Amino acid sequence: MLIGVLALQGAFREHRMAIKECGVDSIEVRKRQELEQVDGLIIPGGESTTMGRLLIDYDLMEPIQKKAAAGMPIYGTCAGLVLLAKEIEGSNQPRLGLMEMEVKRNAFGRQVDSFEADLQIPALGDTPFRGVFIRAPYITRVGPEIEVLAKYDDKIIFARQGQFLASAFHPELTKDLRIHKYFLKMVEEATST
Numbered sequence: 001m002l003i004g005v006l007a008l009q010g011a012f013r014e015h016r017m018a019i020k021e022c023g024v025d026s027i028e029v030r031k032r033q034e035l036e037q038v039d040g041l042i043i044p045g046g047e048s049t050t051m052g053r054l055l056i057d058y059d060l061m062e063p064i065q066k067k068a069a070a071g072m073p074i075y076g077t078c079a080g081l082v083l084l085a086k087e088i089e090g091s092n093q094p095r096l097g098l099m100e101m102e103v104k105r106n107a108f109g110r111q112v113d114s115f116e117a118d119l120q121i122p123a124l125g126d127t128p129f130r131g132v133f134i135r136a137p138y139i140t141r142v143g144p145e146i147e148v149l150a151k152y153d154d155k156i157i158f159a160r161q162g163q164f165l166a167s168a169f170h171p172e173l174t175k176d177l178r179i180h181k182y183f184l185k186m187v188e189e190a191t192s193t
């Protein structure tokens, strides 16, 4: 199994470290040829407007959408979550638009630019997951095919739609590997069918 981490901008190194800790190989994806090799893709946090523009400049937008349509699992964190959403409140910025949801960017407000919180995530067991939020978005509306995996303060911050996974927070900035392992299981399931 080979995981690609989109490396146009943002926190891609930390995701590669986490994947390595899980005992799985990864590569940085900046070109089509690199994308072609991978079984699953992680879209890191960063700046979603910049990353969206770079996806077009690097000619990766359509190739990713095509691989997604062919079943490739994708996990987006923070800016990655924004890029996965079909709707972005008040913005027409470029996006992959693969998940039936609307998101609000920088949604927790200026006073709470960055914060941490213990999250209850039933899909990961009883132990809370430390959520690191940095100018985080949240999900404001979801379609029926979306499974809500966690909320914080009544806001949806972790969700799945089939082979797509999205978190508003940054598990790659903690030592807890449960979400990366959860995604790797999704990739394993997709590649074994």
Ligand SMILES: NC(=O)CC[C@H](N)C(=O)O
Pocket (backbone or CB within 6 Å): 044, 045, 046, 047, 048, 049, 077, 078, 079, 080, 082, 105, 106, 134, 135, 136, 137
């Ligand atoms: N840490 C992050 O990825 C911030 C995301 C940023 N607010 C955006 O919308 O692009």
